[in-house]
Amino acid sequence: MSGGGNDGGDRVREFGDFRKRMNERILAEDNQVVRRFFALDTQTYRAGALDVKTKELLGLVASMVLRCDDCIAYHVGQCREAGVNRDEFFEAFSVALVVGGSIVIPHLRRAVDFLDRLESGDAVPAGHATHD
Amino acid sequence: MSGGGNDGGDRVREFGDFRKRMNERILAEDNQVVRRFFALDTQTYRAGALDVKTKELLGLVASMVLRCDDCIAYHVGQCREAGVNRDEFFEAFSVALVVGGSIVIPHLRRAVDFLDRLESGDAVPAGHATHD
Amino acid sequence: MSGGGNDGGDRVREFGDFRKRMNERILAEDNQVVRRFFALDTQTYRAGALDVKTKELLGLVASMVLRCDDCIAYHVGQCREAGVNRDEFFEAFSVALVVGGSIVIPHLRRAVDFLDRLESGDAVPAGHATHD
Amino acid sequence: MSGGGNDGGDRVREFGDFRKRMNERILAEDNQVVRRFFALDTQTYRAGALDVKTKELLGLVASMVLRCDDCIAYHVGQCREAGVNRDEFFEAFSVALVVGGSIVIPHLRRAVDFLDRLESGDAVPAGHATHD
Amino acid sequence: MSGGGNDGGDRVREFGDFRKRMNERILAEDNQVVRRFFALDTQTYRAGALDVKTKELLGLVASMVLRCDDCIAYHVGQCREAGVNRDEFFEAFSVALVVGGSIVIPHLRRAVDFLDRLESGDAVPAGHATHD
Amino acid sequence: MSGGGNDGGDRVREFGDFRKRMNERILAEDNQVVRRFFALDTQTYRAGALDVKTKELLGLVASMVLRCDDCIAYHVGQCREAGVNRDEFFEAFSVALVVGGSIVIPHLRRAVDFLDRLESGDAVPAGHATHD
Numbered sequence: 001m002s003g004g005g006n007d008g009g010d011r012v013r014e015f016g017d018f019r020k021r022m023n024e025r026i027l028a029e030d031n032q033v034v035r036r037f038f039a040l041d042t043q044t045y046r047a048g049a050l051d052v053k054t055k056e057l058l059g060l061v062a063s064m065v066l067r068c069d070d071c072i073a074y075h076v077g078q079c080r081e082a083g084v085n086r087d088e089f090f091e092a093f094s095v096a097l098v099v100g101g102s103i104v105i106p107h108l109r110r111a112v113d114f115l116d117r118l119e120s121g122d123a124v125p126a127g128h129a130t131h132d
Numbered sequence: 133m134s135g136g137g138n139d140g141g142d143r144v145r146e147f148g149d150f151r152k153r154m155n156e157r158i159l160a161e162d163n164q165v166v167r168r169f170f171a172l173d174t175q176t177y178r179a180g181a182l183d184v185k186t187k188e189l190l191g192l193v194a195s196m197v198l199r200c201d202d203c204i205a206y207h208v209g210q211c212r213e214a215g216v217n218r219d220e221f222f223e224a225f226s227v228a229l230v231v232g233g234s235i236v237i238p239h240l241r242r243a244v245d246f247l248d249r250l251e252s253g254d255a256v257p258a259g260h261a262t263h264d
Numbered sequence: 265m266s267g268g269g270n271d272g273g274d275r276v277r278e279f280g281d282f283r284k285r286m287n288e289r290i291l292a293e294d295n296q297v298v299r300r301f302f303a304l305d306t307q308t309y310r311a312g313a314l315d316v317k318t319k320e321l322l323g324l325v326a327s328m329v330l331r332c333d334d335c336i337a338y339h340v341g342q343c344r345e346a347g348v349n350r351d352e353f354f355e356a357f358s359v360a361l362v363v364g365g366s367i368v369i370p371h372l373r374r375a376v377d378f379l380d381r382l383e384s385g386d387a388v389p390a391g392h393a394t395h396d
Numbered sequence: 397m398s399g400g401g402n403d404g405g406d407r408v409r410e411f412g413d414f415r416k417r418m419n420e421r422i423l424a425e426d427n428q429v430v431r432r433f434f435a436l437d438t439q440t441y442r443a444g445a446l447d448v449k450t451k452e453l454l455g456l457v458a459s460m461v462l463r464c465d466d467c468i469a470y471h472v473g474q475c476r477e478a479g480v481n482r483d484e485f486f487e488a489f490s491v492a493l494v495v496g497g498s499i500v501i502p503h504l505r506r507a508v509d510f511l512d513r514l515e516s517g518d519a520v521p522a523g524h525a526t527h528d
Numbered sequence: 529m530s531g532g533g534n535d536g537g538d539r540v541r542e543f544g545d546f547r548k549r550m551n552e553r554i555l556a557e558d559n560q561v562v563r564r565f566f567a568l569d570t571q572t573y574r575a576g577a578l579d580v581k582t583k584e585l586l587g588l589v590a591s592m593v594l595r596c597d598d599c600i601a602y603h604v605g606q607c608r609e610a611g612v613n614r615d616e617f618f619e620a621f622s623v624a625l626v627v628g629g630s631i632v633i634p635h636l637r638r639a640v641d642f643l644d645r646l647e648s649g650d651a652v653p654a655g656h657a658t659h660d
Numbered sequence: 661m662s663g664g665g666n667d668g669g670d671r672v673r674e675f676g677d678f679r680k681r682m683n684e685r686i687l688a689e690d691n692q693v694v695r696r697f698f699a700l701d702t703q704t705y706r707a708g709a710l711d712v713k714t715k716e717l718l719g720l721v722a723s724m725v726l727r728c729d730d731c732i733a734y735h736v737g738q739c740r741e742a743g744v745n746r747d748e749f750f751e752a753f754s755v756a757l758v759v760g761g762s763i764v765i766p767h768l769r770r771a772v773d774f775l776d777r778l779e780s781g782d783a784v785p786a787g788h789a790t791h792d
Contacts, residue, residue: 022637025644030615033622033704034636040700041630044362044693049351054318055359058325062363063631065326065497067200068595070634071363087162087313094165095319098308099326099335101461101497102173103195106202108166109154116157165308172304176297176494181483186450187491193454194461194495197761199596203495219445219558226561227451230440231458231467233725233761234569235591238598240562241550248553286505289512294483297490298504305498327499329629331728332463334502351690358693365593365629366701367723370730372694373682380685418769421776426747429572429754430768436568437762440561459763464727466766572758577747582714583755586721590759593722599759615709623715626704627722627731 012114012123019070045078053082057092064096067107073114080118089115144246144255151202177210185214189224196228199239205246212250221247276378276387283334309342317346321356328360331371337378344382353379408510408519415466441474449478453488460492463503469510476514485511540642540651547598573606581610585620592624595635601642608646617643672774672783679730705738713742717752724756727767733774740778749775 027035045055056078063071079089093111097104117123159167177187188210195203211221225243229236249255291299309319320342327335343353357375361368381387423431441451452474459467475485489507493500513519555563573583584606591599607617621639625632645651687695705715716738723731739749753771757764777783 018641019637022641026636026640029618031618031622033700034618034625036696036700036703037622037625037630038633040693040696041362041633043696044358048355049349050321050355054321055355057314057318057322058356058359059363061322061326062329062359065499066329066363066631068631068634071631085313090161090163090166091312091314091319092322094163094169094308095322095326097166097169097497098305099323099330099497099499101493101495101500102169103198103200103203103461103495104497105170105173106151106200108158109151112158113150113154165304168300168304168307172297172300173494175300176490180487181481182453182487186453187487189446189450189454190457190488190491191495193458194491197458197462197763198495217445222557222559222562223444223446223451224454226440226559226565227454227458229562229565229761230437231455231462231761231763233757233759233764234565235594235596235599235725235759236761237566237569238547238596240554241547244554245546245550282509283505286509290504290508293486295486295490298486298493301490301493301498302501305501329631330499332499332502335499354689354691354694358691358697361629361694361697363629363631365625365627365632366697367593367627367726367728367731368629369698369701370679370728372686373679376686377678377682414773415769418773422768422772425750427750427754429568430750430757432564432568432571433754433757433762434765436561436564437765439564462763464763464766467763569758572754576751577745578717578751582717583751585710585714586717586752586755587759589718589722590725590755594725594759613709619708619710619715620718622704623718623722626701627719627726 012117015070015073051082053079053084056082057084057088061092061096061099064093064104064107064111065100067100067104069107069110072107072111076111076114077118077123080115086115086119144249147202147205183214185211185216188214189216189220193224193228193231196225196236196239196243197232199232199236201239201242204239204243208243208246209250209255212247218247218251276381279334279337315346317343317348320346321348321352325356325360325363328357328368328371328375329364331364331368333371333374336371336375340375340378341382341387344379350379350383408513411466411469447478449475449480452478453480453484457488457492457495460489460500460503460507461496463496463500465503465506468503468507472507472510473514473519476511482511482515540645543598543601579610581607581612584610585612585616589620589624589627592621592632592635592639593628595628595632597635597638600635600639604639604642605646605651608643614643614647672777675730675733711742713739713744716742717744717748721752721756721759724753724764724767724771725760727760727764729767729770732767732771736771736774737778737783740775746775746779 023038027038029035045052045059047055050058056075060072060075060079063075076089079092084092093108097108114123155170159170161167177184177191179187182190188207192204192207192211195207208221211224216224225240229240246255287302291302293299309316309323311319314322320339324336324339324343327339340353343356348356357372361372378387419434423434425431441448441455443451446454452471456468456471456475459471472485475488480488489504493504510519551566555566557563573580573587575583578586584603588600588603588607591603604617607620612620621636625636642651683698687698689695705712705719707715710718716735720732720735720739723735736749739752744752753768757768774783
């Protein structure tokens with residue numbers, strides 16, 4: 001039983017603080033490959049031939065089939081900001097579920113819980129500076 | 133250090149409640165693919181040419197090599213209800229360990245801890261309605 | 265060195281025949297779970313809240329980060345039929361590459377090779393009946 | 397398009413020869429960890445609290461969700477020797493498919509093709525000495 | 529949002545106790561395959577043609593690309609004891625990040641947090657007897 | 661049975677040509693994220709706090725546990741150029757085998773086969789320009 005999802009808003013905020021603090025700590029380190037990777041990661045989701053909404057949906061489904069809760073929460077937040085509505089979320093979820101199998105279900109539960117919190121105002125999406 | 137396993141019975145119950153609540157929420161959504169997937173998932177473990185015990189063992193080992201603690205806990209509970217004894221559990225664990233490697237060990241620890249709780253009555257297996 | 269990608273058009277056709285033949289063989293079997301899964305898989309990519317093009321792009325990126333060449337080739341074909349252009353393909357590829365890492369590169373090479381063949385008319389996309 | 401499955405009996409035999417030759421070469425090397433791992437791998441599938449048939453089915457499903465064609469072919473052969481019939485094979489396949497998702501389908505096609513060859517006498521299962 | 533990393537020293541100690549207790553429980557079980565696997569796992573990281581430091585770095589990077597927080601924390605501790613300095617850690621992290629992709633980032637954050645705790649004396653590395 | 665490994669020197673050369681050609685084709689495309697990723701990938705393995713030999717061994721073990729034959733062949737070649745000897749190769753292989761499990765064995769066979777070819781002069785390592 002991995003912890004997660006079934007936590008209150010406090011835990012969501014605590015996680016956001018942790019992510020922000022560790023990202024700063026990692027980027028303060030003198031390692032150019034790591035820094036460039038973080039910059040590239042941010043660049044990946046900028047509008048181009050595909051719009052931000054589509055790219056964030058791609059990031060979300062990739063995170064779901066690879067089963068990374070932190071990445072899923074990040075992209076759920078970004079998708080919502082890009083205008084993805086609930087029906088669209090569930091269609092993206094359904095692709096992840098069918099491609100990735102029942103092993104995705106626990107992550108789907110936590111994704112839906114996080115989406116519920118965002119919609120109810122109980123959680124805030126992660127900031128833009130550095131992500132995943 | 134992923135949270136999990138080393139939690140008391142309260143956390144086990146809290147997780148069970150979370151799963152039940154989120155499953156209901158997911159199935160209340162108007163997405164036929166997701167609903168059908170959940171129904172298919174339940175159907176998969178029904179007795180057929182292979183009995184329930186064997187199928188649940190297959191689900192357990194699949195969950196272990198894919199390293200999903202929630203799925204492992206679910207199938208440990210189902211296996212126990214289907215009559216899998218401790219020696220059989222450890223032989224199934226040994227297949228998962230050898231096929232999946234030392235990366236499975238942290239999940240093995242949490243699986244054994246969950247099994248211990250089930251045997252001592254400190255945890256109850258998840259319900260049947262919807263699973264994983 | 266996994267075989268693949270660097271094969272001529274003959275091998276592409278041979279693979280298409282193999283897939284078609286085996287799908288028929290699998291669906292002829294009296295196993296309802298397997299048959300329903302195949303039906304659900306087809307249903308997943310139908311237009312809904314998200315259009316077919318977006319859903320196929322989701323399937324493509326999911327297949328790339330999970331590193332399945334057959335699935336990638338299938339979705340490259342479907343994406344092309346849904347009107348995905350070369351710039352859009354490369355942006356989807358870039359999401360898969362950044363999320364999934366350099367381990368995706370060999371599959372990217374084979375994906376681009378397959379796309380080149382489709383554009384030059386050397387390969388035909390897989391049929392619609394049953395897929396992946 | 398990964399090569400495999402859609403090969404004739406010659407390729408199956410060629411692969412069997414390659415595996416046998418490389419296993420001998422690996423075990424001739426003076427590395428105790430590797431040798432012990434191979435011995436442990438063989439020991440894992442011996443009859444104990446669970447019979448050989450169940451253990452081989454566990455190995456098969458684990459190999460399918462981890463998507464390793466060579467391992468799948470090996471365990472299909474071992475399962476068949478242990479008396480697994482076609483209906484039982486398809487129920488094991490269905491567990492792997494539902495747990496692992498549509499990404500398993502290309503491996504399912506090659507598994508069924510290999511099983512067909514075994515049943516028709518076109519392929520012989522791998523030897524017992526060392527496996528996977 | 530998987531729990532982990534953003535916990536205080538209490539949680540680190542709690543996890544260490546859990547691991548020790550469960551390892552003892554697992555090794556007390558009469559299953560020779562599991563016991564031999566644990567022994568082999570310990571043997572793997574002993575000095576040989578490669579020194580302990582290099583082997584622990586290999587274990588660390590393998591754990592990062594497979595995304596197992598417990599294994600990462602274990603190997604970060606072992607690497608530190610073997611004399612890996614902060615610059616070397618970040619170069620190993622950079623290999624894991626580039627090979628494994630942005631999906632590794634949440635684990636990188638927790639690895640750096642754990643390393644920070646070790647350096648500040650807030651956490652102690654896991655013992656030698658049995659690991660991962 | 662994935663094709664690979666058990667191919668003659670012709671196939672090795674054919675693969676090298678394919679990789680070179682496709683890398684050129686990918687880098688000719690006007691997609692900055694993809695190009696930067698390729699540049700970053702090359703930069704990752706340059707000498708720094710860790711020497712090239714150690715970094716290539718890290719890349720090799722990461723590729724083995726993620727089970728990518730092309731990446732394994734690439735890093736086996738680079739490791740050999742960096743002076744890794746046969747005993748060191750097998751110790752790196754043993755870490756990958758124990759961490760990743762028996763599912764790594766088919767890739768180990770192909771890695772040893774490729775190493776044998778390099779040592780006998782039957783194969784040449786991939787070029788330096790762009791890799792994986």
